[in-house]
Amino acid sequence: MPDADELIADALTAARGADVRAAERQLDRLVVGAGVADGPAAVDAALVARLVRAVGRLWPRGWQPADLVRIAARRLGPPAGRLAVDLVAAQRRALPDPVPEWWDDQLAGLDAAVWWDDDRAYLTAWAAREGTDRIAALRDAVDVLALVEGLPPIAVLRPPPGSTAAATATPRGGSGSRMLDRVRALLAKAESTTFPAEAEALTGKAQELMARHSLDEALVAATAERSDRPGGVRLGTEPPYPGAKALLVQEVAAANRCESIWSDDLGFATVLGFPADLAAVELLYTSLLVQATAAMLRGRTERRPKGGSRRTKAYDESFLNAFALRIGERLRSATEEAGRDAAREPGAERLLPVLAARTDAVRERLDDLFPGVTSKRLTIADEEGWSSGTSAADRASLAASGRPPKAVRGGRPPR
Template structure:
């Protein structure tokens, strides 16, 4: 049976406690309500920073980490939820130290007392702003069961993706891309990205698709469809969404954009989602580097916002085309390497795409396509040229596991 997540009683009890404690009670209650409406920890921190700036981030993180301790999140939450909280703790060390000092079992209405114990300075305005913001969060599509239902579904959260994810391969991919993003030398970055792309393509097809062929296409893990949210920051958010969508379309992943909160939701198989996330991060770094490297001509054209938006848009369109070409070529090569006929592999890909489409339509029955606006021609062609130079194809040296 699910637990009741309404933590604070109303009425006479709250009139007997100090205003600061009533404010803390209201904040935690607002947080629990947001979770029940489909929000997750990373979503809340992302929108809080966008709406209120960085001044409230430590208090917001402290509230999230306190609520996690009080509600036994470590024992009940799905893995992705716990990973989000871990990243929040890494980003807000003061809040992390506060959470580490909490007792193993604490009550939700002890939040203000716990803050007092560490002399946490919070203004009344900060309490009000955070509480009002979280109370106003609208209902989002649920990507997992809400916390009140965790005891009923906790066994199901971890098992489906266990076979689909090879953490050693993904760690190697991440290391290659991290080196590509850190180097100041374009040629070295392209070589590292090419190696990572080669490993990603072969890993995705062999792990997710060829395994499905071996199991006659009925392995439920092979057809598992997941979804998660990606948070984008200024500047040029819309153009970044175009890049994310283009990468997703080349990898059987669907994308929907929530403009008000700058949140994109991607839907696809676990393997494809991992690949899209990694490619998006790396190619966004490459696109940004190329955009700045374009410099400024004698008129200063490339420094304008219009030029840079058009550059990123043109880059996204051309990258999407190249990725689709790479996907077709890599699929054929992977089939040969695994001694599988391409005619046996293509139905598996089609079946996977159909499963993704069905889940996307279930989550988002009413969506509309984004309409492209007129763009700066110089920026568009400069972005297309940069995309032609970006590394997305396999390098000359093959990478094997």
Template sequence: MTNRTSVRGLHSVASPADGTSVLDALAGAYERGWQPADIMHATRRSLGAGEVRLAVWAIRYEAAMSKAEDRAPEQWLRQLRAIAEIEARPGPDGSSSLQRTAVTQLWRYLPRLAPECARPSTWPERRTESTAPRVGVDPKVLARIRALLAKAESTEFAEEAETFTAKAQEFMTKYAITAALLQANADTSAAADVHTRRVHLESPYVKEKALLLSEIASTNRVRTVWFDKLAIATCVGTAIDLEQTELLFTSLLVQVTRAMADAARRAVDSGDSGSVASFRRAFLYGFAVRIGQRLRMTGTSATAQAAAEADVAVSAVLPVLARQSAAVDAEFERLFPATKPTRTAPVDSAGWYAGQAAAERASLRGNDHVEGRRQAG
């Protein structure tokens, strides 16, 4: 439930007199495809704590002025609710001129992004339609998937983590297959409903984390493009495939981070690695590559299993998935006509082999999807 009082009361917290340039820069960034969560990511990545507090104030103040609660898409509101939990003080009057200048300059020159939802200038006077939290995905399914992945993340035993993760993947796979078949049976001529979703990656080792995301995405017919300077990846796919990709990536990132720290400590203590940083970078790279290989190897068998449970032949499933992939490819090429493949290279052999071994322990069964195309740039 939206907290209307806390948002609408912001105009009495601080006068925008000294924050006009900041608010103007924010409005311009929104019109170029940026959303509140993107703005916070860029600000945290480039500036300090004082500028982040100023950013929180500006985003919340602008939301109050634009009556976002009544007009913004649900996706926008989810981000505002998350930001509203952050302390907004000080406002523009409590920030220095240097901080205001830094924030203004950063936001003013943010590049254009492919829009994920309507920008503020196109919002209706009042939103009338209700929007689901995640288009096309059953909240009960998501709750069950998240519960399984939470168990995988919390256990210290690799075998248990593998079991929980595999079960979550299998459950989501069956749901995705069933949903695709239902849609195809309802309207054989209907095009796949393709969406985009941005993923923010945090330092360190953002390139290796982007590779892990891309490997997971490609096995789920999701295309990814990577913006190195922004540390942002954009994923293109159907709602269900995007949800599966993001959930699995988030969980595996937690698992690999824990495994990487333990392995790096042992490698450095034993003298098998030159430095912690090089070991961890290679570990992440090796883990990502091996996870991608294993996901692709299990794709065909998982598709057959899901088709059998739906009481249809695999030959009836594959054309449906192929049409979805074609729609995703077309939308990706429309949004990003000029991209180039990229891949970082490991420099620490001990880290590479340790990452491959960790990926084996985190192996995933039950992936239904035909191998997709991966592109990052």
């Protein structure tokens, strides 16, 4: 007589194979809990337990909750992404204290919480919440299990919960939350305005604030007993136009003294840098993606021929590539201006050596985590889209830059 674990193993093997009928037969056995004492309830409990264990094994392999949710939704669809959110919430209960603050912040950003009363009834409750049936719930659960157990190791950007480094790490003060609140307010205005020149000015001011904050943080850290080390964040580059989004990440990262590596197959770009700079990249990328999309939609409307539509893949992608490059120029200009201002202040002679040391540290981190980085060149497929994207990124400019697309670095996760 099979037990629940054997039924799950058989269903998982079939799901990974190419025989659809065999997979459905094994799923039917799982639905009724064929030959298992307590039937469906025992199957549900065993399946949830195996899922939670599998999720927990991802953390030492470099994965973070947001990464798992992102790839589950990308490869299997939104329901699988929501299932992954529940799994990281369930796995949180098994983590030893202390859990790093950033970990719980990430779970809060995902709205990950245990909302069900009993793991034995979880899949039934989840099916009701999703408006589906038990068969569909089990199919999603088995597919997510196959995905989770098949994910490769990726770069460990932060010590995961339970590791010695995570337990001994203490967050350094001076987060600059007031400054970040000012930046968020500026970017919110930039996203909401319909005037490109105003959006440009607001975004440029936000970059200046963050660049100056970064310089201040660098000088403070240089005199601290325990200085910062380069860390990393992952930013999603989901379709459509993942290459253009990766280029935008790269431009924003470069303007904030960070390095960016795109993992196309996993749907994200990894940004390496120091804490204040990483915060700047996250805020700006999120805002500029909204601004770029809005500008692209306006560009379609402005150039739509009578009785037709201007929307083409080539136009949109060229538009976004041009937008990213022009935005990068503007952000770098704002960063350089902040640096010139800082250089005129007392004690500025310390700044250049500190920044040079930080640049070297980020490069070393890049070489350690991504030794096999290659470049991928983006091409212009639509001249009108390129011109429109450049203008949209900087309407106040008198002339377009005419620069060709830049190569985007991409790498496979280290194994």
